[in-house]
Amino acid sequence: MGYINTRECLDALEERGELVRIDTPVDAFIEAGAIQRRVFRAGGPALLFTKVKGCRFPMAANIYGTRERMRFIFRDTIATVQRLMKLKLNPMEALKKPWQYLGAPRTAWHTMPRTVETGPVMECEAALSALPGLVSWPMDGGAYVTLPQVYTESPDNPGFAGSNLGMYRVQLSGGEFLPEREVGLHYQIHRGIGHHHAQAIARSEPLRVNVFVGGPPAMTLAAVMPLPEGLAEVFFAGAMAGHRIPMVRHEGGLPIPAQADFCLCGRIMPGEQKPEGPFGDHLGYYSLTHDFPVMRVDRVYHRPDAVWPFTTVGRPPQEDTVFGEFIHELTAELVPSVFSGVHEVHAVDAAGVHPLLLAVGSERYVPYAEDRQPQELLTNAMALLGNTQTSLSKYVLIAAREDLAPGMSCHDIPAFLDHLLRRVDLARDLHFITRTTMDTLDYSGISLNQGSKLVLAAAGKVKRSLAAELPADLDLPRGFRDARVFAPGIMVLKGPAHRRKRDQQDPALDALGEALSQVRGIEGFPLIVVADDAAFTARDWDNFLWVAFTRSDPATDIYGAGAFTHAKHWGAKLAVIIDARLKTYHAPPLEPDPEVERRVDALGGPGGPLHGII
Missing domain, CATH: 2.30.110.10 (Electron Transport, Fmn-binding Protein; Chain A)
Incomplete structure (x- = not known):
C-alpha cells in the first residue's frame, strides 16, 4: 500500500x-x-x-x-498500474496471462x-x-x-x-x-x-x-x-x-x-x-x-x-524533470493507442519540454514508391498537435520508423537528429502553422499564447552527407562571427545583438542566408543556429537545445540559405538558419543571487548540514 x-x-x-x-x-x-x-x-x-x-x-x-x-x-503500485495500462492496449492479454492481472480489479476499486x-x-x-x-x-x-x-x-x-x-x-x-x-x-x-x-x-x-x-x-x-x-x-x-x-x-x-x-x-x-x-x-x-x-x-x-x-523550477533539468521521466516510464506503451501511427514521442526536457517534440511514426501511405516522402508522417504530426499536452509543442521533428537503424530511439537526440538531417528535404519537408496558439510560458512568439509551429518530417533515402569541418571559404557578413561545428551537419555562429520589434523579421539574417548560399559546401550544414554566444551554445547538447528552441519562433526566426517561397510554401535549397538570439521582447533568463549562493556554499562546508552532499 x-x-x-x-x-x-x-x-x-x-x-x-x-x-x-x-x-x-x-x-x-x-x-x-x-x-x-x-x-x-x-x-x-x-x-x-x-x-x-x-x-x-x-x-x-x-x-x-x-x-x-x-x-x-510508488514501489507498491507502479507495476500494477503499468499492467493496467497494458490491459487497455490489449484486453486479450488478461485472458492469455490472467495471473499477471489478478491485482487489476483491486486496483480499479482503489x-x-x-x-x-x-x-x-x-x-x-x-x-x-x-x-x-x-x-x-x-x-x-x-x-x-x-x-x-x-x-x-x-x-x-x-x-x-x-x-x-x-x-x-x-x-x-x-x-x-x-x-x-x-x-x-x-x-x-x-x-x-x-x-x-x-x-x-x-x-x-x-x-x-x-x-x-x-x-x-x-x-x-x-x-x-x-x-x-x-x-x-x-x-x-x-x-x-x-x-x-x-x-x-x-x-x-x-x-x-x-x-x-x-x-x-x-x-x-x-x-x-x-x-x-x-x-x-x-x-x-x-x-x-x-x-x-x-x-x-x-x-x-x-x-x-x-x-x-x-520544489523550484528553472532551466532544465530540475525536479520536475524527474516527474516527466517517470510519467514517460508509465505511459510510453500507450502512445500508439492515443496517436495512431505514432510509435514514440520525446518532449525534450533540455529544451523546456513544449518547445521541442521528437517523434517516430509510420510512413506506409505509398509503400511501393521508389523514394518515399513524408505523407503519413504529416498526419501523425497533426495528430500530435491536435491532442493532449503535445498540442503545445512548437517544433515537431518526426522521422519514419521504417528508415531507423535497429534500436534507434528519438530519446537518443544526437543520433536521431543526425538521422533526420541526412534525410530531410529542406525544400519540401518544412511545414509551418502560423499565428496559432502556443505555450503560455513561451515568450518567443508574437504575443502571449500566440506564435507559430513547425513540423519537420523526414522519410526515405539519405539525401546528403553531413560535414564535420567548416567550409574552407566561409566568409560571414559583418556582425556574424565565431562559426563552429557543433555536431555533424550543425553549425553555430555568433550574431549581432537583436534590435527588432516583436513580430518582425531581421534583414540581417536574410543577408546572412544570401551570403551563405554562395559558400561552397554549405549544403553539408543543413542546420545553422545563430546565437548571442556561440561558445556557450556549442558547449554541450543541453546548451544547444535550450538556446536553439526556447529563443526562436519558427515563422519569425527561421531563415535559409537558398530560401524561397512558392504558392505559400517556404523552403530552403541549402540550409535552414534558426535565429536563436535573445530578442528585445524576450523574458530575462534566470540568474541566481550570488550572496545566497555563498550562504548555500557555507552549508556544504565542513560541519555544515550539506557537507558531502553539494
Missing part, C-alpha cells in the same frame, strides 16, 4: 537514508529554493527544513529528486475516492500569512505554492467523475492581491480547469476551487499526469496510492483529502483578474506579469503536524 500522507513518506525516506534534516535556520526567501536546486543537481537526498525563519511550519523539498526515489515511493466525515486536515486553521513564503528567484513577484494540487469540479456535472486536479501555480503574496484574502491562480492554455471556469462564467457563478498541499504522494503525481480527457485525476491517484483516497465532503464546498497537509478553500469570481507574476519558470526564464484569475480564499485548513512540500 502506498503512503497515506507526507509524514509517512518522509519517515520512510529518512529510514532509508534518503532524507536529511536541516536544523539550521533557513529563509524561505530565495535561500530554501537555492538549496533545493543545488541538492537536486548533486543527485542528493530529500530535505526537511525544520526551522524556517518567521514560519512555524517545516518545509520539505527534493522528495521526488531522483528516479530511484520516485520508484521507491480508484474510487472514499467519502469520510472528517480527517486530520480539518483539525486546524491558519491565516494565509502564516504559510511559508517561498520565493524561488530574485525577480519573483511574491511567494508561491510550487507543488499545489488545484481541485475543481464541473459546475454542469459536479462530483468526482467531472473533477480536475492540476498543478497550476498559486501566488500567495505580492502584487495587487489583498493580504489574507486573495491569491493568484495562473493556469496555462489548454488546461482542464479552463473548461470548468468557462462553465462557471456561462452560469454567472463563482467557480469553487480547493488547493491541496501535501498529503498522499499519489495526489501530487496525479496533478501533473497528462491523462486523457474525461478521466479524473483523483481516480488515477487512488490507483497509484494503492488505496481509496479518503475525501472529506466539506459542507457547502468541494471535497478535501483527509490526509492533506494544507487546503486553501476559495472561489474564482466571474470577471475577476489581477496581475500575476513575474515567476522564474521551467523554461529557464521569467514568465512576466499578466492578468490571471483571482481566487478569494475563504478558509485555510491544515493538519496539526503539517509539512509544506515544495
Whole structure:
C-alpha cells in the first residue's frame, strides 16, 4: 500500500537514508529554493527544513529528486498500474496471462475516492500569512505554492467523475492581491480547469476551487499526469496510492483529502483578474506579469503536524524533470493507442519540454514508391498537435520508423537528429502553422499564447552527407562571427545583438542566408543556429537545445540559405538558419543571487548540514 500522507513518506525516506534534516535556520526567501536546486543537481537526498525563519511550519523539498526515489515511493503500485495500462492496449492479454492481472480489479476499486466525515486536515486553521513564503528567484513577484494540487469540479456535472486536479501555480503574496484574502491562480492554455471556469462564467457563478498541499504522494503525481480527457485525476491517484483516497465532503464546498497537509478553500469570481507574476519558470526564464484569475480564499485548513512540500523550477533539468521521466516510464506503451501511427514521442526536457517534440511514426501511405516522402508522417504530426499536452509543442521533428537503424530511439537526440538531417528535404519537408496558439510560458512568439509551429518530417533515402569541418571559404557578413561545428551537419555562429520589434523579421539574417548560399559546401550544414554566444551554445547538447528552441519562433526566426517561397510554401535549397538570439521582447533568463549562493556554499562546508552532499 502506498503512503497515506507526507509524514509517512518522509519517515520512510529518512529510514532509508534518503532524507536529511536541516536544523539550521533557513529563509524561505530565495535561500530554501537555492538549496533545493543545488541538492537536486548533486543527485542528493530529500530535505526537511525544520526551522524556517518567521514560519512555524517545516518545509520539505527534493522528495521526488531522483528516479530511484520516485520508484521507491510508488514501489507498491507502479507495476500494477503499468499492467493496467497494458490491459487497455490489449484486453486479450488478461485472458492469455490472467495471473499477471489478478491485482487489476483491486486496483480499479482503489480508484474510487472514499467519502469520510472528517480527517486530520480539518483539525486546524491558519491565516494565509502564516504559510511559508517561498520565493524561488530574485525577480519573483511574491511567494508561491510550487507543488499545489488545484481541485475543481464541473459546475454542469459536479462530483468526482467531472473533477480536475492540476498543478497550476498559486501566488500567495505580492502584487495587487489583498493580504489574507486573495491569491493568484495562473493556469496555462489548454488546461482542464479552463473548461470548468468557462462553465462557471456561462452560469454567472463563482467557480469553487480547493488547493491541496501535501498529503498522499499519489495526489501530487496525479496533478501533473497528462491523462486523457474525461478521466479524473483523483481516480488515477487512488490507483497509484494503492488505496481509496479518503475525501472529506466539506459542507457547502468541494471535497478535501483527509490526509492533506494544507487546503486553501476559495472561489474564482466571474470577471475577476489581477496581475500575476513575474515567476522564474521551467523554461529557464521569467514568465512576466499578466492578468490571471483571482481566487478569494475563504478558509485555510491544515493538519496539526503539517509539512509544506515544495520544489523550484528553472532551466532544465530540475525536479520536475524527474516527474516527466517517470510519467514517460508509465505511459510510453500507450502512445500508439492515443496517436495512431505514432510509435514514440520525446518532449525534450533540455529544451523546456513544449518547445521541442521528437517523434517516430509510420510512413506506409505509398509503400511501393521508389523514394518515399513524408505523407503519413504529416498526419501523425497533426495528430500530435491536435491532442493532449503535445498540442503545445512548437517544433515537431518526426522521422519514419521504417528508415531507423535497429534500436534507434528519438530519446537518443544526437543520433536521431543526425538521422533526420541526412534525410530531410529542406525544400519540401518544412511545414509551418502560423499565428496559432502556443505555450503560455513561451515568450518567443508574437504575443502571449500566440506564435507559430513547425513540423519537420523526414522519410526515405539519405539525401546528403553531413560535414564535420567548416567550409574552407566561409566568409560571414559583418556582425556574424565565431562559426563552429557543433555536431555533424550543425553549425553555430555568433550574431549581432537583436534590435527588432516583436513580430518582425531581421534583414540581417536574410543577408546572412544570401551570403551563405554562395559558400561552397554549405549544403553539408543543413542546420545553422545563430546565437548571442556561440561558445556557450556549442558547449554541450543541453546548451544547444535550450538556446536553439526556447529563443526562436519558427515563422519569425527561421531563415535559409537558398530560401524561397512558392504558392505559400517556404523552403530552403541549402540550409535552414534558426535565429536563436535573445530578442528585445524576450523574458530575462534566470540568474541566481550570488550572496545566497555563498550562504548555500557555507552549508556544504565542513560541519555544515550539506557537507558531502553539494
